[in-house]
Amino acid sequence: MNIWLNRTYATNYWFLQMLRSNPDGTPVRLFATHTDETSPVLQAADVTEIEPALTGDAYVDWALAFCQAHAIDVLLPGKEMLAIATRAVEFAALGVHVLASPAPSIALLDDKDATYASASALGVPVPPWRTAQGADAFVDAVASLRSELEADEVVCFKPLQGVGAEGFRVLDDSATTLDDLLAAPSHRVRTDEVAFALERAADTGRDLPTFMVLPYMASPEISVDCLSTTFGETLAALPRAKAGRKRTFLDDEPRAVEIAHRMVDSYQLAYLTNTQLRWWRGELALLEVNTRPSGGLYAASLTGLNLPWAAVTLALEGTSPVLEPQLGHSFVSVDTVVSLPAPVEHAPAHLAPSPAAEPVGAGTTLLADAV
Template identity: 25%
Template sequence: MEPGEFEFYVTHERENSLISTVADHFGPEVFARKSNMPEGYVDWALEYCENHKINAFVPFLHRIALSAHRDRFAAAGVKLLTAGDHEIMQMIENKPAFLSKIAELGLKGTKYLPFRDLEEFDIAWGILRQQHDKLCIKPAKGIYGAGFRVIHEDLDDYRSMVSGAASSISINLLRYTLSRSDDRVNMMLMPLLEGIERSTDFVCDQGRLIDCVTRSKHADGSRKVAPDALHEDFARKIAAGLGLSGLLNFQTMEDAAGVPHILEVNSRTSGGIGQTIHAGVNLPLLFARSLTGRAYDRPVQQESCSVAENIRWARVG
């Protein structure tokens, strides 16, 4: 970025966060009483923006709640940068609703059946197990893979526990917990996709794709950043179909035939965004410049490279 082009104000719940080393202004994230959340956070964020004369606010916490208050921020001269309006944000964060929507856009999402209790699980299991050898579960809402489990029909639960296999659960233990719990969380039963996992970071503005970079994880442990025409087409259709704006991310997994299935869209910047610069494209800068209406000349060709998981080095392939 050019000297003085932008000025960044950053808040974080940890006062020793490394982001403080690059922010122009850094301060602690102030939380209201838990009983007053997320409304208290919305009020605090608006007051912070007004006091510091913020032009654009990119939230991480309470994005859905904030998206219902875009007019309040606009009235204060602040552009609140959620991926979409409140309805769109609610849909994105609800995986079944999102998968239904992208099917309407002609995109292939992962197959699933919903369940909330043991009876519904048994019905879903009876249907999908006849069609697929391996199945998995995850909550309809969640981030960072929380709640994802691969279901095993012959797993020793004790050995699983002491070995730290947190991503696995036996069908016996799963059925037992469902029968004993009073919670009724919306869950999804899905075929386990074991092909290449890809994560596409993309910048878009009111449904128009500006640029994207696709990262992939391979069976040998390698991670690559490379141009991917198919996932670029996915990004363009997702952005246009949902009218999205921001620096966002979506994920796919390949099935046994090598066909990628869309898993979800993240209405936030991904944790792996630092890897994308090795493709020769500065997505965060493009995002920032898109807010000012500045034109962007896309690189003639992205680079292909391998990257370490800790994002400390790159090798051009």
């Protein structure tokens, strides 16, 4: 069976290992592509290739040709997921099973403003929020939101579209102290600094992103990894709490699972997705929904489930075995190293197949975590 992961997170190194050590003992040939030849994911695959610098339909055309050339059976898209899902019928014509949700759902949930508006209409709790583009609008949005908040509630912001913590900042307008300068780098920034940066960018003609301004919600963050059918039936939902270094698979937070089920069902999310929640004024509220596997999905192995393989089985056979996770485990993650092949003077477009590295153990993350 040929399974391909295109450009993806470094932690999906472990995702590939879980496919290789699948509980059915099915032989798999793992393909990985990336724009960065040092990506750890490339070291976990059997066949690797450096991706071309393409986007949109041009990238999808390349992906279709790649699938046909390598007889790919299953594609888990990371890069250009929406573009690939939009043309999923073309992949199906080649016999490729694309592990992705419907394109309209991906598009909606990739926009945090649209997500909150839609989720709120469904009755899913969301915090108050504003959107802003440009310096003046940003300052006004912050002032408007702060007028709704208590004095001790903090404002943060992030781009409407983004991955992970890219662009996330917490607003702190207090004066910088020596202790601040001596502390570890933080995500804190002053409102006037943001406005000045936006003004300068506008003066140079740059396109300005739209930001979402919202309260900084309390920990612990709860990340619910879900496996679901193509019509939005949840087969497994694993709530994983994050508080400092400690991670715990919760067995006593049914509300988190209930919200994740609601999002999966309402948007007919398919295969592997992730719903993130935080606490807002005493109740769980939606943070965001990822229509892709979370970077920490590998930790699900501690519950006794191999979700990557369950997703592949679901795609190929239309059914999944009964999944009974063992929740309650707590864990921490540690760094490890992944050996890279010796450099060559002229790297070819197609890298030589590389033997899969042995996993160090469950609950391990990589030194590199970029996509």
